[in-house]
Amino acid sequence: MHLHFLDPYQHRASPVHALDARVKFVLTLAFILTASLTPVAAWPVYILLLAVILSVEILSGLGVGYVLKRSALALSFVLAALPVIFTIQGQTLFTLPIGAWTLTASVEGLERFVSVALKSWLSVQAAIVLAASTRFPELLQAMRAVGIPRLLAAMFGLMWRYLFVLVDEAMRLMRARAARSGRGTEAGSRSGGSVAWRARVAGGMAGSLFLRAFERSDRIYVAMLSRGYDGEVRALPLPPFTGAGRLSLAAGLAFLGLLLIFGIAFWG
Amino acid sequence: MLYSPVQPMHIPDGFLSTLVSIVLWVISAISVAYALRRVGKDLGERQAPLMGVLAAAIFAGQMLNFTVAGGTSGHLLGAAIATILLGPWAAVIVMTTVVSVQALIFQDGGLLALGANLFNMAVVGVAVSYFVYTSIQKLARGKSWGVFVVGALAAWFSIVIASLAAALELALSGTSPANIAVPAMGGIHMLIGVGEGLITVGALTFLYAARPDLLHIGEAAPKGSAAVWTGGLVLAVILAVLSPLASAHPDGLEWVAEQQGFLDTAQGPLYNVIPDYVFPGITNEAFATIVAGIVGVVIVFGVALGVAYVQRKRPTT
Numbered sequence: 001m002h003l004h005f006l007d008p009y010q011h012r013a014s015p016v017h018a019l020d021a022r023v024k025f026v027l028t029l030a031f032i033l034t035a036s037l038t039p040v041a042a043w044p045v046y047i048l049l050l051a052v053i054l055s056v057e058i059l060s061g062l063g064v065g066y067v068l069k070r071s072a073l074a075l076s077f078v079l080a081a082l083p084v085i086f087t088i089q090g091q092t093l094f095t096l097p098i099g100a101w102t103l104t105a106s107v108e109g110l111e112r113f114v115s116v117a118l119k120s121w122l123s124v125q126a127a128i129v130l131a132a133s134t135r136f137p138e139l140l141q142a143m144r145a146v147g148i149p150r151l152l153a154a155m156f157g158l159m160w161r162y163l164f165v166l167v168d169e170a171m172r173l174m175r176a177r178a179a180r181s182g183r184g185t186e187a188g189s190r191s192g193g194s195v196a197w198r199a200r201v202a203g204g205m206a207g208s209l210f211l212r213a214f215e216r217s218d219r220i221y222v223a224m225l226s227r228g229y230d231g232e233v234r235a236l237p238l239p240p241f242t243g244a245g246r247l248s249l250a251a252g253l254a255f256l257g258l259l260l261i262f263g264i265a266f267w268g
Numbered sequence: 269m270l271y272s273p274v275q276p277m278h279i280p281d282g283f284l285s286t287l288v289s290i291v292l293w294v295i296s297a298i299s300v301a302y303a304l305r306r307v308g309k310d311l312g313e314r315q316a317p318l319m320g321v322l323a324a325a326i327f328a329g330q331m332l333n334f335t336v337a338g339g340t341s342g343h344l345l346g347a348a349i350a351t352i353l354l355g356p357w358a359a360v361i362v363m364t365t366v367v368s369v370q371a372l373i374f375q376d377g378g379l380l381a382l383g384a385n386l387f388n389m390a391v392v393g394v395a396v397s398y399f400v401y402t403s404i405q406k407l408a409r410g411k412s413w414g415v416f417v418v419g420a421l422a423a424w425f426s427i428v429i430a431s432l433a434a435a436l437e438l439a440l441s442g443t444s445p446a447n448i449a450v451p452a453m454g455g456i457h458m459l460i461g462v463g464e465g466l467i468t469v470g471a472l473t474f475l476y477a478a479r480p481d482l483l484h485i486g487e488a489a490p491k492g493s494a495a496v497w498t499g500g501l502v503l504a505v506i507l508a509v510l511s512p513l514a515s516a517h518p519d520g521l522e523w524v525a526e527q528q529g530f531l532d533t534a535q536g537p538l539y540n541v542i543p544d545y546v547f548p549g550i551t552n553e554a555f556a557t558i559v560a561g562i563v564g565v566v567i568v569f570g571v572a573l574g575v576a577y578v579q580r581k582r583p584t585t
Contacts, residue, residue: 008373032380036286074375077280080444080452087445116443120282120378127281127375139372149304151316155365158320159327163369166321166328174332196466203470206329206344210353210471211478213325217318224317231313 006167008070008131016060016129020245021138022145022238027252028130032123034256041111042267045259046118052255053125060133067128074124081116085109136160145238154233162216169212173205277345277427277457278370278385279434281378285441292437293383296364299391303360319358323365326350332467344467345460347393347430348401348423352415352472353482356398356496363390384437388430392503397426399500402493415483419472420465427464429504431457432511450511 011017016024031053038045057067086096090108097103134142137157144153181201221229284292307315326346346366350359367389370376377385400422408414435453439446475482 029379032281032378033286035282036284036289036380070375074280077283080438080449081283083445083448084443087448112442116282118282120280123281123378123380124375127371127379131373131375136373149301151304151308152300152361152364154316155320155323155361156369158317159323159365159369160373162321162324163327166324167331170328170331199463199466200470200473202332203467203472204474205332205470206349206467207471207474207478209325209329209332210322210349211475211482213321214318214479214482217321220317220321221314229313231316233316 006164007136008128009135010062010066010132012061012133014059014061014133016056017133019248020242021134021142022241023245023249023252024130024134025139025142025146026249027256028126030253030256031126034260035119035122035126037260038115038119038263039267040115042115042263045263045267046115046122048259049122050118053122053129056129057125060129062129062132067125067132070128071121071124075117075121078117078120081113084116085113088112141238144235150233150235153235162213162220165216166209166213170205170209173209177201177205277389277431277434278367278377279381279388279437280375281380283378283441283443284381284384284437285443286380288437288441289380289383292387293380296383296386296391300360300364300386303357303364306357307361315358319354319362320365322350322354323362323369326362326366327369344471345389345393345427345464347389347426348397348419348464349468349471351394351397351426352401352419352422352468353475356394356493359394359397360390363394384434388433388437392433392507393426393430395496395500396429396504397422397500398493398496399504400425402497415472415476416469419468423465423468424458424461425504427457427461428454429507432507433503436507436511446511454511 031049035049038049054064057064085105086103086109088106088109090106093105093107093110095102095104130139140153140157140160143156144150148156307319326344326349329344329346332344347359347363350362353359354362364386367377367385368382371379371382371385401418404418404421405414408418431453432450435444435449436446438444438449438453472483
């Protein structure tokens with residue numbers, strides 16, 4: 001079994017997919033940076049940024065539903081920002097008595113909380129569009145183009161290449177455990193043994209996964225040697241930068257820059 | 269069965285202020301660049317495929333969970349075991365690879381926040397693991413029990429200290445007040461760390477039985493490790509002391525900012541590093557207890573380490 005479902009790339013024939021990966025990579029980072037720098041409570045800017053990312057989602061053919069569903073998974077972290085509603089002092093919005101304590105929510109606190117949640121939601125959508133519309137080798141090229149050291153890029157490439165193989169191994173280990181140690185099928189039923197015993201089994205599985213990885217890397221090394229590996233990590237030269245790519249990059253950066261200036265000028 | 273994208277340690281975009289993100293990006297980039305140089309210099313060409321495949325194994329190993337109770341499960345994060353198997357420099361590269369691919373492909377942690385996540389997991393996680401591991405390993409003097417005790421402690425400390433770093437970053441960004449973020453993150457990860465510790469020991473037990481040569485028991489430490497050891501000690505102490513302090517006196521962060529003259533520049537949103545926290549009438553004894561617990565554990569560990577060192581030196585002199 002091969003775990004292609006892990007790969008978030010979705011093939012579509014869209015202008016977003018066809019765009020140079022370097023342009024997409026830089027624009028995604030610029031979009032996230034813009035969202036991060038946008039002042040608290042600059043609602044029109046947030047709405048414009050949301051309009052931009054929604055249009056890109058529609059243009060890419062991925063569909064808004066797909067991106068929103070995936071972005072919802074990453075949003076549980078928002079709980080971490082919830083306390084600011086009550087800890088920032090300002091105009092009282094409502095009070096919430098909990099036992100002996102009284103929590104006072106402020107308008108300023110709520111504005112900050114909503115801003116953080118929006119920034120996070122916008123950023124994760126941009127990252128999802130990048131990952132879903134760009135093949136990993138192209139992403140790797142983009143990273144090399146922005147100056148990631150070659151050894152690190154080679155690590156990313158190797159990890160990606162063997163990720164699916166090792167996830168397969170891990171799933172085989174889990175299937176073997178499920179078959180042998182009596183996993184309960186009803187909800188709430190305990191699987192066998194004490195917690196320490198279960199932890200030891202899981203640990204043994206992790207150990208054997210690492211051992212298999214060590215042994216596999218020996219075989220990979222020998223295979224690389226037989227193909228002329230001499231310790232130097234080599235990669236294909238980057239493809240030339242087209243005029244269309246340059247234009248989209250400049251237009252995208254200029255637009256995000258304008259949005260940012262607009263936001264800081266009026267709400268900063 | 270599927271890879272779960274939500275881990276409390278990976279900070280998404282939007283939660284850190286731009287300044288905190290960029291400063292941590294710079295620190296992480298310098299650390300990773302240095303680690304890359306060291307790996308390139310010290311280790312053979314065989315290391316490249318090994319690191320890549322182990323990064324994949326750590327990613328896949330995060331799927332191997334075990335149920336603890338009531339729907340929660342323990343699973344592996346990997347900084348400690350990578351440090352034990354590969355040494356500190358290669359472990360930094362492996363963890364950098366894992367955390368970056370998680371952020372880039374699976375949106376597990378943000379891209380602008382990636383610098384902070386790398387700092388927490390690849391730099392702090394590895395340095396603290398290495399510090400704990402080598403300290404106790406020396407005391408065990410190559411005996412096998414050392415590997416297991418140390419594996420558990422290294423895993424636990426690396427996760428708890430890394431989570432304190434994450435909590436402080438959130439507090440500095442004004443996203444989550446220190447007296448809530450520190451005990452909450454610390455408390456959750458003190459539990460998660462137990463799971464990590466148990467799995468790490470299980471994995472080390474297996475490897476000790478199957479391939480003891482991989483664990484380098486009793487071998488001399490690689491050159492330059494003293495710097496990592498010191499770095500781990502310093503990071504652990506600073507974070508363990510600073511976060512309860514920040515938590516007990518949340519206004520302390522603001523005081524520091526004032527002393528540094530940050531507040532003058534903090535008027536614009538671009539430099540809004542430290543916002544105003546005020547805690548009207550919240551007397552959180554439960555949180556204070558958790559913080560006291562963290563401090564207690566750190567003190568106990570320090571005392572134990574000191575006593576053990578004294579014990580160790582006596583026969584040699």
